[in-house]
Structures are given as C-alpha cells and as structure tokens.
Amino acid sequence: MKSTDPALHRTPLEDEHRRLGARLGPFAGWLMPIEYGGTLAEHAAVRQGVGVFDLTHLGKLDVTGPEALDVLQRTVTNDVSRIEVGRAQYNMVLDDAGGIVDDLIVYRLGEDRYFVVPNAANTARVHEVLLDEAGGSRVDLVLHEDWSFLAVQGPRAVEVVGALLPEGAGLGYMGCAEARYRDVPLILARSGYTGERGFELFPPGGVVVDLWREILDSGGVVPVGLGARDTLRLEMGYPLHGQDISTERTPLEAGASWAVSFDKGPFRGRDALLRRREEGVxxxxxxxxxxxxxxxxxxxxxxxxxxxxxxxxxxxxxxxxxxxxxxxxxxxxxxxxxxxxxxxxxxxxxxxxxxxxxxxxxxxxx
Amino acid sequence: MEFPEELRYTREHEWALDESGGRVRIGITDYAQDALGDVVYVDVPETGTEVRAGEPFGEVESTKSVSDVYSPVNGTVVERNPLLDERPELVNEEPYGDGWMIVVEVSDPDQLDDLMGAAEYRTFVEEVGEG
Missing domain, CATH: 2.40.30.110 (Aminomethyltransferase beta-barrel domains)
Structure with missing residues (x-):
C-alpha cells in the first residue's frame, strides 16, 4: 500500500489514527482511515451506539456578504432563500448540460453567512464555480484548508456531543450553530451521512486533536473509517458523487428533483434540466x-x-x-x-x- | 501474523496442508484475511469439483471487495467446509483452523513441493508489504 505517497493530502489526525491501529488508504487525494477494528464492528457501533469519523478531506467553504444569497441561488439547485438562519439544506451543483457536478449541504449560520461542504474530489470545482458566479458581487469566499471535519453519529451522538458542546443539545435535524470549544469557535450541525442521529463538527486544525481525543474519551465512542461510512450511507440509499451520481446523470434520474427549485430564478444547469425533463427522463x-x-x-x-x-x-x-x-x-x-x-x-x-x-x-x- | 510451519503457501496467499493419504486441506492465510477485512460471504465448490493448480476454485467477499481463491494443487474436491455458509467470519477468526475451505484429493502429493515453506512465505509477505 502506497501509504507514504507524498502527493496525498494528510489529515492532522494521522498520528491519532495510526495509534488506534487504523488501516489508512488513499481516498480522493487524501490519506484517510479506511477502518480501525473492522468495518462490521464500526458499522454496528454507529447503528447501535456512537461512532466518530475523521472527514477532514471534505471541502469547507464560507460564502459571506450581502450578495451571498444571490451567488448561491445562481450556483445550486435548491431554493436557498428558504433556509432560515441556523438551518441547512441539501443541494446540487450542475453543469450547463444539467449533469451533477457535486451534491452538498448549504448551512446558513447568519443573515448573510453561509457555509458549504462539497465532496473532497469536487471541492476545487465547486470553489471555481462559486468564484465564477461571485465575479463582481459583494461576497467573500473563503476555502478553509486548515479546518477539519469530524462527524459523531449514532443513537448516542446527542448525548456525547451535548456534553462537550452545550450548543448542540438543542439543535434539531438539519440545524446548525456556531459553538465554542476551548474558546475557539467552530461550526456545529445536526447532519450526517449515516441515517442515524448525529453531528458534523468543523473545528479549526489547531484544536482538532484535542477535540477528537475528548470525543473518543467520552466513553463507548468508536472510531469509524470510510469503509463503514460507505456501508452506512448505502443502507440509506444516499448517493455518492463519483459513483451513483456524476456529470453523466441529472437530478431527474437520480431521484433528486425534490432538491431542485425550477421557479426560484435562474441557476446553473436550469435550462438544460428543463429541456431534459421535457424530452423524458x-x-x-x-x-x-x-x-x-x-x-x-x-x-x-x-x-x-x-x-x-x-x-x-x-x-x-x-x-x-x-x-x-x-x-x-x-x-x-x-x-x-x-x-x-x-x-x-x-x-x-x-x-x-x-x-x-x-x-x-x-x-x-x- | 502467523505462518504455521507445517503448511505450504502460494503467492496468491492460500495455504495447503498435506493430511497424507493424498488429502490436501486448503484455506487462505492470516495475511490474506487481514488484507481482505471482514469476510461476509465465501463461495466454495461442491464436492466432486475438479480444481487445477493456479486456477480459481472459489471467491471470498469482504465488506469492501471480492477476491478469487486459487487452488494450490490439481485434484478433486472431497470435502467443503459447511460452517462457512453460516459463519463466513471464521475465515477472519481462524484462517488456519475452522476457517478452512476445501479438502482436495490429489493424485500426486509431490505437487506440494512446488509451494513455499513458512519461512519463504513470510519473506514474500514482508516484501509485498513494503512494495
């Protein structure tokens, strides 16, 4: 296994994973934990108890400013104006032919403050599209390459995260908030990709090791790799970009029309998608x-x-x-x-x- | 990782045990089961099936992938492990014990001489690991 390939991006938790006996492997240009104690045991921990995932490879993008909403409306498929502050929404980014460039969650943290999380392999492309749509607009785009992403998922996730970050205890499904961990602000959301209750946390790189350790020390929290992330999401039928959805497919074929708002105004891929809907899926x-x-x-x-x-x-x-x-x-x-x-x-x-x-x-x- | 002395090994990570009387017991190695991850399904042939050295006789499926299992010898399957139908995880738990796959009757037991011994296989695995 070419686990030392210098071209791979490295997570700040690599030493933690190695200490836990993880099998690391390349994924979307990153060296990430595939499994620790075995995919079946990790899967069961998330379904029955609680598990923690290192998802540092995913993109973390701030979209802020008076025209942030307009830029996002032109970029993604769903009606972003319907997201209330402190809520989140599933979205797709399309190309000019209506093909799926990425699927992602848009979080609204403040009046003019949004946060989007593209798939690792598509982060650069989504950033590019946003920059293109933002040209000349009053909007700031910040790609947080120094932030990590941890997911805590499972029936016990609310208990575990609530004890560490009180801001999380009151969040409903698809809610989001800014929390503080050791006086450092981080983004916290009640979202996930497992089908269980859970949180997604976006801590700056400086505190991620401490936060990871503290979550694991909460008692009964199992580290979970990308192997079980895949079996968990597939049991829910959640599509994975690059496999189940791609630029070769439209949201109409993927059964994601519910995430497309044709009447919100123009957005990338809208005209092509309307045409393809008329032609027949x-x-x-x-x-x-x-x-x-x-x-x-x-x-x-x-x-x-x-x-x-x-x-x-x-x-x-x-x-x-x-x-x-x-x-x-x-x-x-x-x-x-x-x-x-x-x-x-x-x-x-x-x-x-x-x-x-x-x-x-x-x-x-x- | 275990490399029992009494076994012979293939480059595809199967082991073969000479049980004398022309019977050879076959399974996959500790290294192979570790590399596969959690085994969830094992497809082994019915008794009476002819197998040929270097050719696949079955499949092992883990949560992440599927792999062929190659026969170390020419011969006829005279036993298949019935436990694996319900407990494929035995391949992970006891690769050299209850996780065995088939017993083959061979016409020529000297075939085993072509396989690696424990020390040679250990070196082979270490080289694979570094590559």
Whole structure:
C-alpha cells in the first residue's frame, strides 16, 4: 500500500489514527482511515451506539456578504432563500448540460453567512464555480484548508456531543450553530451521512486533536473509517458523487428533483434540466436488494425479462440486513416499481434481486 | 501474523496442508484475511469439483471487495467446509483452523513441493508489504 505517497493530502489526525491501529488508504487525494477494528464492528457501533469519523478531506467553504444569497441561488439547485438562519439544506451543483457536478449541504449560520461542504474530489470545482458566479458581487469566499471535519453519529451522538458542546443539545435535524470549544469557535450541525442521529463538527486544525481525543474519551465512542461510512450511507440509499451520481446523470434520474427549485430564478444547469425533463427522463436510480447470498458491486449489469435494463453504481454487503444491496440506474424510467424482480449479473452468474425504494433499513437521522 | 510451519503457501496467499493419504486441506492465510477485512460471504465448490493448480476454485467477499481463491494443487474436491455458509467470519477468526475451505484429493502429493515453506512465505509477505 502506497501509504507514504507524498502527493496525498494528510489529515492532522494521522498520528491519532495510526495509534488506534487504523488501516489508512488513499481516498480522493487524501490519506484517510479506511477502518480501525473492522468495518462490521464500526458499522454496528454507529447503528447501535456512537461512532466518530475523521472527514477532514471534505471541502469547507464560507460564502459571506450581502450578495451571498444571490451567488448561491445562481450556483445550486435548491431554493436557498428558504433556509432560515441556523438551518441547512441539501443541494446540487450542475453543469450547463444539467449533469451533477457535486451534491452538498448549504448551512446558513447568519443573515448573510453561509457555509458549504462539497465532496473532497469536487471541492476545487465547486470553489471555481462559486468564484465564477461571485465575479463582481459583494461576497467573500473563503476555502478553509486548515479546518477539519469530524462527524459523531449514532443513537448516542446527542448525548456525547451535548456534553462537550452545550450548543448542540438543542439543535434539531438539519440545524446548525456556531459553538465554542476551548474558546475557539467552530461550526456545529445536526447532519450526517449515516441515517442515524448525529453531528458534523468543523473545528479549526489547531484544536482538532484535542477535540477528537475528548470525543473518543467520552466513553463507548468508536472510531469509524470510510469503509463503514460507505456501508452506512448505502443502507440509506444516499448517493455518492463519483459513483451513483456524476456529470453523466441529472437530478431527474437520480431521484433528486425534490432538491431542485425550477421557479426560484435562474441557476446553473436550469435550462438544460428543463429541456431534459421535457424530452423524458431516460433512467431512474433504484435500490436493489439481493434475494440470494451473492453480493453486488459497482458496474454489474442488471437484467429484467431477458433485457439488459441497467447497471449497478454502488454495491455492498448490508451489515444490518445481512444481504447484498446496490444502487442501480434502471431504464426506461417508468418501467419499474418497488417489489419488481430483476437479476444482477454477479461476475457471470445471474442472481435474483428485488427493486427497492431506499432506504434499505428502517432508520432515521431525525 | 502467523505462518504455521507445517503448511505450504502460494503467492496468491492460500495455504495447503498435506493430511497424507493424498488429502490436501486448503484455506487462505492470516495475511490474506487481514488484507481482505471482514469476510461476509465465501463461495466454495461442491464436492466432486475438479480444481487445477493456479486456477480459481472459489471467491471470498469482504465488506469492501471480492477476491478469487486459487487452488494450490490439481485434484478433486472431497470435502467443503459447511460452517462457512453460516459463519463466513471464521475465515477472519481462524484462517488456519475452522476457517478452512476445501479438502482436495490429489493424485500426486509431490505437487506440494512446488509451494513455499513458512519461512519463504513470510519473506514474500514482508516484501509485498513494503512494495
């Protein structure tokens, strides 16, 4: 494993991870913890107790100023004017053809103060798009390369974070606030990518080691790597950019029309998306639950009634259900409904699966 | 990491145990199970299946990936580990014990001489780890 590749970005928690026995691996240009005690145990800790993730690789961008709202409205798909101060909203950034450049959360911390968190691999691109839209506007864009990102997720997350950061105790789902840790301000949000209750914390690099240690010392908090982050998000059917969504797909196909506001005014990709909606949506992202013990992975063909009807984009073993699950684009878009039977070509052998509307597991982050 | 002396090893990280009488027990090594992560499904062939040295006879799936398992020898499967159907995690917990995969009947036990011994395999693994 090329874990010493000098081109990789390093998290300030690398020594902490090594001390905890983590297996580190490259992810989106960063050397990040993939697993510590094993993906299954880490997954179970988040579903049943509480786990902490180092997500320093994701982007952290301030968008501030009197025209911050206008710039964001032109950049992202959802109606940012509907976000109240102290709330957050799921969004997509599109290209001129309506393809998905990234999906991200927009947090509103103050009247004119927003914070966006792009995926690691897309941070530079999203920053570029924002700079482009901001040209000449009264808005400040700050990319916080020295900040970290910790997620504390699981049924016990509110108890753990509330004890360290009292500001967190009262936050509802998709709420956000500025908190103080050792007199240093940090952003705190009741959001996540696991399907459990949880928090996302954005501490400056200077305090992240202390905060990480203090969270782990809270009792029963398990460090969780990117392996379990993937199985957790897939059980909820949350798409991962670069796998399930990309510039090759639109929000219409990804089932994310709910995050697109066509009537808020112009935004990147709007016209193309309207055109594509009129032309008809070619495919639709569905969940697949395997009916035998085979485990689907990404890019496996899917068949129905002898026809090839699509391909998986993500697949794994669901630790909760103990069966294989996948996300797949099936076409034509209107052909399938939940409960339909299809077959997944698992390395040359057809395995039966059921079409499912995610989430695969009965969990809620609220 | 364990490298039992009595076993022979392949470059694909399988082990083979000569049980005499032409029977060879086969599984994957401690190194292999560690690299795979949590094993969640093991596909091993039915008894009577012919296997060939250097060719895949089964698959091991972990939470993150799927890997072929290669036969160290030519022969016929005479036993398959029935425990793995319900407890694939045995491959992680006891790779050289209850996590075994198949027993193959070989016509020519001398085939095992072509495989690595414990010391040689240990060196091989250390080189892989550094590469």
């Amino acid at each position: 070619p495919a639709r992202l569905w969940g697949l639950r395997m009916l035998d013990r085979r485990i689907p992975r990404a890019h496996y063909p899917v068949f129905a009634g002898g026809d090839r009807v699509g391909e998986t984009t993500s697949g794994t073993f669901s630790p909760t259900l103990r069966v294989g699950i996948a996300l797949a684009y099936l076409e034509p878009a209107g052909r399938f409904t939940a409960g339909d039977r299809v077959e997944v070509d698992v390395r040359g052998r057809r395995a039966p699966a059921e079409v499912v509307k995610p989430p695969f597991v009965d969990r809620s982050p609220r």
